[in-house]
Amino acid sequence: MLIQAYRRKSESTHEINDTHYKFAKNDRGHFVCDVDDDAAVDRFLSIDDAFKPYGDEVAPRKATTAATKPKAEASKFVLINGDTRIDLGSMSDEEVKAFAKAQALDGADLRKRGDALRQSVLDAVKAASNGDD
Secondary structure, three states: EEEEOOOOOOOEEEEEEEEEEEEEEOOOOOOOEOOOOOHHHHHHHHOOOOEEEEOOOOOOOOOOOOOOOHHHHHOOOOOOOOOOOEEHHHHHHHHHHHHHHOOOOOOOOOOOOOOHHHHHHHHHHHOOOOOOO
């Protein structure tokens, strides 16, 4: 699917699940990238204030559910507590930060972004759970 980074004024590269997606200017002056991975498409389109489908591809996409998501693409930032499963990889940075604040995770560095932020929150959760023993 062709995705447009519609707030960009220059080329940019974004990394999702170890794949780099380069948004380059097309012949109409728009910064676009052809993204063929459904999980990456869902991730880009979840940030609706920065990315959108390009051209005729305006139909909203359904988010990939855990039942339909291939296991090879599973997030490495998953918290499991009994029957509760929280996938930090499917959240925006702002949602991850809100989660960390709601959980009072003092050890999480909320200045970080992307995977570094998610890893910091994951580490803080593990440290907090080790302190409960």
